[in-house]
Amino acid sequence: MKKEIPTSVSEEQLIAYFRHELEEKEQKEVEEWLAASEEHRKIYRQTCRVILWTRWSRKEQSINEQIALSRLKRKQFRPFLSGWRYVAALAILSLSVAGGLLWKQVVLPPAVNVAEVQPGSPKARLILSTGEQVDLTRHKAVVTERNGSILKWDTTGQIHYQHSDRTEQVLIHNRIEVPRGGEFQVTLSDGTRVWLNAASELEYPVEFAADVREVRLQGEAYFEVAKDADHPFLVRVGHYRLQVYGTKFNLNTYEPNRIEVALVEGSIGFQAHANVPEVRLIPNQVGIADPTSGNTQIYDADISPYIAWKNNDMVFVNERLESIMQKVERWYDVEVVFGKAELKELRFYGDVKRYADIRELLAYLEQTSRAQFKIEGRTIVITEK
Numbered sequence: 001m002k003k004e005i006p007t008s009v010s011e012e013q014l015i016a017y018f019r020h021e022l023e024e025k026e027q028k029e030v031e032e033w034l035a036a037s038e039e040h041r042k043i044y045r046q047t048c049r050v051i052l053w054t055r056w057s058r059k060e061q062s063i064n065e066q067i068a069l070s071r072l073k074r075k076q077f078r079p080f081l082s083g084w085r086y087v088a089a090l091a092i093l094s095l096s097v098a099g100g101l102l103w104k105q106v107v108l109p110p111a112v113n114v115a116e117v118q119p120g121s122p123k124a125r126l127i128l129s130t131g132e133q134v135d136l137t138r139h140k141a142v143v144t145e146r147n148g149s150i151l152k153w154d155t156t157g158q159i160h161y162q163h164s165d166r167t168e169q170v171l172i173h174n175r176i177e178v179p180r181g182g183e184f185q186v187t188l189s190d191g192t193r194v195w196l197n198a199a200s201e202l203e204y205p206v207e208f209a210a211d212v213r214e215v216r217l218q219g220e221a222y223f224e225v226a227k228d229a230d231h232p233f234l235v236r237v238g239h240y241r242l243q244v245y246g247t248k249f250n251l252n253t254y255e256p257n258r259i260e261v262a263l264v265e266g267s268i269g270f271q272a273h274a275n276v277p278e279v280r281l282i283p284n285q286v287g288i289a290d291p292t293s294g295n296t297q298i299y300d301a302d303i304s305p306y307i308a309w310k311n312n313d314m315v316f317v318n319e320r321l322e323s324i325m326q327k328v329e330r331w332y333d334v335e336v337v338f339g340k341a342e343l344k345e346l347r348f349y350g351d352v353k354r355y356a357d358i359r360e361l362l363a364y365l366e367q368t369s370r371a372q373f374k375i376e377g378r379t380i381v382i383t384e385k
Contacts, residue, residue, distance in 0.1 A: 009033050014047050116378060119355045120198055120331045122156065123182035129172035129206065136176075136184065147172055149189060149206040161189040161206060175203040178219070181333030188215075191226035192233065195310045198330040199254070220252045222310040225266075239273040240291045246283075250307045254326075259289045262306035272296055312354045314361075321346040321371065321382075328380070332358055339383035343371050 009030055016022050017030045034040050123137040129146055140154040151174075153159035159176070178184050178196045186194050189207045196202055200219025208214075214234040225233045225244045233244040237253045246266005253259050261270060263285055269278040272289040279296050281287050286301045308315035314331075316324055322344035325336040331354060338344055346369050352361060362373040362380075374381045 011047075014044060018047065117332055117334055117358050117375060118181075119358065120181040120183055120333070122158075122184055124159075124176050124178045124184035124196070126151075126153075126159065127175040127177065129174060145172060145174070145206045147206060151206075158185040158187070160187045171209055172206050173203055174206055175201060177201045179333075180330050188213075188226075190228060190231075193224040195222040197221065197309055198333075217251060217253060220250070220254060220309070222248075222250045222307060224248050238291055240271065240289060241274075242268055242270045243278065244268050245280075250303075250310070252306070254330075257290050257292050259291060260306070261287045261289075262301070262303040263287075264303060264307065270296070308351075309354060314350075314352050314354050314356075316348045316350040318347050318349060320344060321348065321365070321369075324348060324365075325380070325382070328358075328361070333378070334375075335379045337379060337381050339381065343382055343384060346371060 126134040143151045150162040178200045180199045184196045197220035204215040216236045235242040248264035250262045263281045269280045271278050272294045276294040287298045289296045305315040305317050372383050372385045
């Protein structure tokens with residue numbers, strides 16, 4: 001007897017199938033329904049696009065998933081070409097949709113070699129005052145510096161400094177270098193915590209001088225500065241200087257002529273170079289400085305996108321594709337090639353975990369734009385559809 005193919009499946013079934021939540025019998029029914037016609041597969045592909053969009057769209061975060069599902073569960077899927085209102089209903093699913101993606105060809109960009117392209121991980125190299133280089137990711141250890149300070153690190157991506165007991169202090173420096181595809185944390189001798197992003201370097205005294213606490217940064221870092229009114233905390237980037245009066249901020253120096261600081265808590269003052277006055281920021285403000293011209297700008301902003309990387313997120317708010325792919329290059333340690341320059345100007349909103357599979361990122365970007373992505377070795381080639 002010929003097995004009967006289901007004539008329809010519910011919206012809730014397709015969502016559950018996408019999320020790997022169906023029992024074996026129901027899963028087979030959905031797969032048979034998909035195999036029955038191209039129209040059914042069209043409906044499923046559109047469902048996948050909508051779910052991907054809701055996972056990434058930050059404006060959907062406040063919508064409760066269970067409310068959304070309760071609105072859907074009473075309906076049956078209608079043909080895609082005449083059922084736009086049902087697709088729109090799907091779009092109210094919240095970004096909190098859980099579970100892994102079902103990586104079928106319908107939602108994946110072509111030729112993605114996941115074995116080669118992985119998200120970053122805690123990794124760094126420490127250069128001691130003697131010039132000795134230590135791989136901080138291979139093993140945990142304790143090292144005593146020339147001035148008696150004790151350095152401890154482990155495999156979780158953190159290094160801690162402890163004061164020496166010596167009364168006579170010698171100002172010596174260490175440097176942490178974080179490669180592309182890496183991140184690391186350091187707790188300085190005064191208790192200041194620093195999160196270093198990929199392709200970044202931090203140089204700092206093993207123990208600070210008696211009058212000032214000063215470090216040098218290349219790349220990007222998030223700081224939580226230990227309060228000490230008697231000892232100012234300074235961050236230098238070439239001729240640029242940032243003085244900390246408060247505690248929490250993010251400093252981005254990847255672009256040589258654009259230094260960007262976002263203040264979370266406290267107060268900071270920054271100078272593009274010594275010939276311009278210091279400019280003060282208050283919480284929820286972003287400052288941009290040009291060290292060459294001395295021009296500075298300050299504006300109020302939602303600072304969550306600026307500090308998202310520290311919380312293991314990747315957030316885009318009307319961001320150019322070129323800027324997004326620069327982040328991808330540093331975090332996934334890949335090269336990006338644009339087939340057409342105008343594709344760099346495409347803009348996106350999105351939010352994804354930094355440790356997510358790169359396929360989720362590329363699938364979203366591809367399904368919501370005219371760009372097409374292909375991975376060749378460790379190179380991402382972007383062309384127009």
